[in-house]
Amino acid sequence: MRHWLMKSEPDEVSVDDVAAMPKKTVPWFGVRNYQARNFMRDHMQVGDPVFFYHSSCPEPGIAGIARVASPAYPDATQFEKGKYFDAKSTHENPRWMNVDVQLVKKIRLVGLPELRAHPELADMTILQRGNRLSITPVTKAEWEFIVALAAKPAP
């Protein structure tokens, strides 16, 4: 079992949006980066724990705990008109895949400055300079540290 962090822009899909979904589950559509796709397609397993991260918003940070809820399957939005359409993708040979993600629980927001304040988390991919990858592995130690952090009051 691996642990993951998945970024979403809350303007598009927030933790609260997912909490309102049937079964609290959403297809993680819109990933258009090969490395992130490969994580979903080749490395995720149903049940893997996921941090739900809010990005490109006033308070970026980890906002929820979720789990991988399905194997990867073709991302429907690549075939639909809109910002995620990909003319080079076909049903026979789809380029983009997604898993379903199910929200387990909302947590207090553990913001970026708070994450950066802990030396235990200094190696997290998300905190590295220039990192833009929307899906990144998280180590077990990082996972457990952040879960414990979220259980404490906001600093």
Added chain:
DNA sequence: GCCAACGTTGGC
């Protein structure tokens, strides 16, 4: 809105 960092594209 700015801009650093990065991924992708396409000409050669």
Added chain:
DNA sequence: GCCAACGTTGGC
């Protein structure tokens, strides 16, 4: 296969 140009991400 190189690499410049371009587009995107995402924090600030």
